[in-house]
Amino acid sequence: MSLKFPLSKLTHGLAVAALIGGTAVSTNVAAEKVRWQVPLAFPSHLIGLTTPVKHLTENLKAISGGDVELRYYEPGELIPAFEIMDAVSTGKYPAGYTWVGYDQGTIPALPLYSGAPFNMEPPAYLAWYYEGEGKELLEEIYDKRNIHPMLCSIIGPEGAGWFAKPIEGLDDFDGLRIRFAGIGGKVLEELGASVTMLPAGELYQALERGTIDATEFSQPAIDKMLGLDQIIKNYIMPGWHQTLTTSHLLVNKDVWNKLEPQSRALIEMGCESATLKGFAQSEYAQPTALREYEEEGVNAQTLPEPVLRELEDATNKVLDDIASEDEMFKRVLTSQRDFMKHHSIWHSKGYLPRDFYEYD
Template sequence: MSTKQRLSKLAYGVAAATLLTGSLASSNVMAAENVRWQVPLAFPSHLIGLTTPVKHLSESLKAISDGDIQLRYYEPGELVPPFEIMDAVSTGKYPAGYTWVGYDQGTIPALPLYSGAPFNMEPPAYLAWYYEGDGRELLEEIYAERNIHPMLCSIIGPEGAGWFANPIEDLSDFDGLRIRFAGIGGKVLEQLGASVTMIPGGEIYQALERKTIDATEFSQPAIDKMLGLDQIIKNYIMPGWHQTLTTSHLLVNQDVWGKLEPATRALIEMGCESATLKGFAQSEFAQPTALRDYQKEGVNAQTLPEPVLRELQKATNKVLDNMAAEDEMFNRVLTSQREFMEHHSIWHGKGYLPRDFYEYD
């Protein structure tokens, strides 16, 4: 056989193998399962870092699966009210929901430790605890009783501590305030004499405008600006002692999750990890612009004096200890977080430059 003939046979073999491989790949794509989920949201989809990751998640999953995995999300109230998302997913009314899990603290006391707790970790340490420590495993155990598979799907940094008619100079300034305040921080303010209520983000502006509340917190500067809170109150209190971070989670009905192919589950898990990173970047990019805009508009962005923060921390620890004494799972999660924060502090304290090192004109 001549060299030319041998090359011709080789080329034919390569072409045949290529066609077979392509055919198999096409067959695998066609054989992939179709996922079509309706996903109710707890917050409007345009809130930077808080809910914008769900758009990234939806678009990424559709692209990487060649259209086999499609998550269609719905604005708050279109399918179910924000406070009812967990129950809707648990019962299978909807296959999944994207929510701030702190809304369900009345049913599951430990959840605010996952959605954003006072004087807790900052995002980098939290991600280490969640992915490499006990965090994810404990959360999955919490939700197993409610037939839900949870996935971290967004994280942003500290919130503002709220919008107040007057500056906060000491703890007595909280006494008597009618305030919208979320999570464990709300329990702390109740101990200080405030009348705390919880209303969805989309209703805060109207509540302030109608003076049914005197003060409020919601989220970070850029998100609060989207809600127009600066149009009503001009005293913005920082830092967000009550939530050193905020998360959102994709909750999936466990029966639905269990029927998915392993490859599909892996894609959705990776999609949420990607969305978490994307949302954090979006959030960090947006906050300084919002604060500078506040300055131009005459908003007084007050930083709480350290003595006030120390007193708030003492009050917070009492509340946390009381909650831990009343609920076993709360105690397990809190103990795990405290142990990790102590462990991580040697790196955090020595490895990073001090905050006051960064001084700019």
């Protein structure tokens, strides 16, 4: 939903009169002033990944008449990208906007929320998150960290990475030095790759200097913004390791609980609006980026189905191993698998097959 409507001209304390069933109802759009510093995990210009935070901040300021202001800061400007959760948890900053998978070492279940291998596509994920158990389980996870989490962005599948040579089989991953995130990284480790984690701003240099042999980061349009296609010309698809990517607004729970109900509702609605806006921006940008890759001679390889099936088998083993060691991971994974099985009758019968759409 969009928050851009005439209420943006209201100032603090202005009452809106509405007749409901003949009764006049007066409502304050905002009842307090909110001023938050919000560190980002990614540069703010990355389409669909962080651009929703601009939509969020602009609309919250407009609809509240300037009472709710979230000022965001680029990665490293306040704190390093990987430190956002701890900074919000301790109250060093009231909120942060991040990819929660960065904290998988502390909370193993988080990559199931940030984007997991062979998982749901965005429409099904949103159904599971908002109408199923997803939101409730995530709030339970973060409750122990004194954090209130809000889904604030979702985009579709990533590319599976940039490789010096095409991938023809699982043996091609053996020995690779690769930047790979989330559970997909653990799968590649099982296949013999040396996996490292680097933030977006360090990827170009790492490839250029040969510190890593290959990398994945995000979708075609975002990878293009980072210049990855300038160094490597083999682009592997589809994003088996992340069928979607989310970003979340994490708010210190003490700060959140002190807000008036009106302010909390505005921020929740703002994140829902930002999620929709970011998804639209992302879907609009990807085909343009892929067609530009073609013109530049980038080889956008689609992995053969037998390779994808083998990756799926390896992924399920990794997922089951993690589930056997962490109870919350098991609860979230079971919930997702149950919903995917339930949803499959609609997904398989209600939508046109992939090959119905012609590509030329």
